[in-house]
Amino acid sequence: MARYEKFEAFKKLGVSQIANKGLGLVALEDIHAGERVLKLGGRLLKRRPARDPRSMRIGEKLYLTSSGFLDDYLNHSCEPNCAIDFSSLTLFAIKHIKKGEEITVNYCTIEYQIAPSYRFRCACGSKSCVGVVSGFKNLPKNKKEELLRFVAPYIKMRVQL
Numbered sequence: 001m002a003r004y005e006k007f008e009a010f011k012k013l014g015v016s017q018i019a020n021k022g023l024g025l026v027a028l029e030d031i032h033a034g035e036r037v038l039k040l041g042g043r044l045l046k047r048r049p050a051r052d053p054r055s056m057r058i059g060e061k062l063y064l065t066s067s068g069f070l071d072d073y074l075n076h077s078c079e080p081n082c083a084i085d086f087s088s089l090t091l092f093a094i095k096h097i098k099k100g101e102e103i104t105v106n107y108c109t110i111e112y113q114i115a116p117s118y119r120f121r122c123a124c125g126s127k128s129c130v131g132v133v134s135g136f137k138n139l140p141k142n143k144k145e146e147l148l149r150f151v152a153p154y155i156k157m158r159v160q161l
């Protein structure tokens, strides 16, 4: 059953050229809010892997390497249409996604603080765009509050301390 679900999810995703961004993930069919979109791949490590800008921080001492698969093309948006369920490392839709739309997640839900060399100017074009993406720590207060329900558990722990 799990394998079938995974296949069903992948069937809805493709990789395509996105304006101003390079390659990105796109929906090949409509995706409903709440729907599981993709199981993240990669290896779990206790340290940030070197030379792997696609790696993700998912715990105080836990990192997920790039996978060489679809999830490596998951781009950031300040108003994303997906979020990560960190307990199952699954990407799910937080709003209805139309066929052809880019699949995005807010990197600030994953990274508390992005190293200076990996910070980047956001090209999401949304009204609430933060400009340079440098991690959850540097977001304005209202944006932090808005994102809190989607952040990695280690970020939630830090905020609540």
Ligand SMILES: [Zn+2]
Residues within 6 Å of the ligand: 077, 078, 079, 122, 123, 124, 125, 126, 128, 129, 130, 131
């Ligand atoms: Zn943005």
